[in-house]
Amino acid sequence: MTGYEDGVPGYLTFRVIPQEGPVAAFAEQEAWQARELYPDLNGLALAEFFYAKELDSGGWALSKHLSDAPQGARDSLGHHFRMRAARARDEGDERAHAEWTAAALRMDREVIDEVRVRGERFRIVRASRFLRTGPDGPEPPRPSDPDPAEAGEAHTLPSRIEGHVIDPRLGTGLADGLLRLDLLRFLGAVPGAPAGLREDALDAAERCPGGVLLPAVFMISERVDGRWQAFHPGASDDTPQGARDGLTTWLRVMAPFTLVMTDEDRAAYARAADLLDEQRCDDLVVDGRWFRVSRVERLVRLGPDGPEGPRPHDFDPDPPVAVQNERSADGGRWRAGDDGDGDDEDDEDLPNPVVEQQVRELQVLWEQELARRAAARERRADRRRGARGRTGPAEG
Template sequence: MEPVEAAIEADAVQAALSHRALAVRGPLFGVAAQAEEDDWRWRVVVEVTHGCPQQARDSLNSLLWFRAKDEAKSTEERRALLAAVARLEKERVDELTVLDTRYRVVRAEEYAGLDARGDVEMPRPTDPEPLTPDWSRGAGAQGPRIDAGLVLDPGAPLSPSQAAERLTMRSLVYSGSRFPAPVLADSAHAVETHPDVLLMPTAFLVVERSGVDDTWTPASGLLVTAHDARRTLDFSLVWWGPRHRGLIPFDAEMETDARTLVADSDPPAPELALLVEAADRLRTGHVNQVQAAGTLYQIARSRRLLRWGPDGPEGPRPSDINTHAPEALHPRLDEDGTVHYDTAESDPAP
């Protein structure tokens, strides 16, 4: 084992000893695709971060619509893509084949390690960090996207700790009275139909709590690196948070934030000064916990797994909840590639 691999493995063993309990947050959804050349592998084409199956279907709808608009090489190819879009606008489709590629809405479980006090695991020393942290606003939009280019390969090599975690998580099922009976039944059934699991890459997010006895709640989406989560928290503390609390008007200039106001004021507003102090602490190194305005913020380490069966990754379960119905998301695109923006206005009245 190479020195870097040995260090990562040692971190994993230490984390398993210090964070023996798991908090299962619930399902996340995305879309995976499989072409003929992929063999048994699947490729993630819609990040597995969505809160319900319909959100993943909507993202697939957009993916195929823009492919028809910008990439189709023939009328026949565009027609096939638009036929799939038409189905996604009207049906809760969890799998469809378009131009010899299978697309499937996939379901993952998100979970995190908990220590003896119930605190969520923070980033490990060997988790990737940028050599030069970029704190500039908008840097996240230019960086790598979560699950970008991810290949789901159940036969990929595993480290000893990954193999142990994978074996342990195969038996994961929901339990307890807080889950409705259909959810419990679907969870038990999934272990039979999809007995194996595939561990997805680690992700990071901001969590928060306002009291000692309060539980941690998510304060951001999933991000690729711990630094991405710190930068998100920095933005929340100095830009979004002050606007949300009425400390900065929502119609203020985009460049205006707590830092600029504190720097230009003498004396600065105490509430803004405390937020800036917490945000500045994030920039002093790999800081994973700060407190401001009575709230404790932490960078948390999130893990996800996909259940896997003979035909690949698990899809949505019957008991999974959809927050909205399928609908048209884009203007009408004809098979010649012309976008019709005025369809709704020009349609005759019934």
């Protein structure tokens, strides 16, 4: 048989290898089942953005900092440059300190999606997001998806994406290989999205015809008027428990703060949050609202020069931080009710009793939630201590 692999560009490589070990085999089986149970792929309007560093060995290593807009990733890269500058200063390398500091200051002022500093190449990387759906709605987490955190503690886990290498030469299972093909062919636009998004997608398919999958993330979907939609479109978590924790925080803190609720309503939402903590379920109905923890697939497109960066029509509302500060200084402090016509020069920054009351209310709700989490941690610790005592060696 003739081999053609030597003539295929690296960014178009699909390397399928057997998945060894019982866990990997189980995950592969689940991936095949998902293709049957949730056959439809739906693009999410908001992509995710990281900064990545090109590796001498090939591929690009992702940072753990993600954002739903390119500028958030640029800000994270600027912060990384500041940390490198501080390290160089501590090591007495003044030249390195000056170069890293200059790079950080440049990120503060310019919209930059690729930069090289001291021989290291960095890029803002775009990851498209997709939901699998079937007759019963979006795909929930799979049993093989890592989910080690206790309720309320998902934020303490290390990032699953930090240091993840984007390299099409790395092996994948057959199911994931087919998923890559499916997602690379996906050019659909979200209903109601700006027209430019489809043109961006067509252009990306031509410039970056290859791609790699990132580990799945998880979000909350809500069924509204007979259709499923993202509850917080830009939010996602490394684990199913992270998504549950976000929903319980909303039920206990933000819902009472933002919605008009009776005491009975608040109690019902709190009970629903308790149920979600206790049962770690993926579907929850409260006050007629149906929520689901949903599994999100992610794809980074690749071209001859590496991973895809931001697209022209991606959501990116904020300018670099130095530009924001200059605009704020030029225009004065923005206040609620300011129509931006510049005729409010005589207004004084007087305390607003309504705003102050709202801030206090939110602070009380959040402090109650933190106290509840601390008490839950202590109860779990007591149970673990009791279990160790019961299983310890018997005294003679």
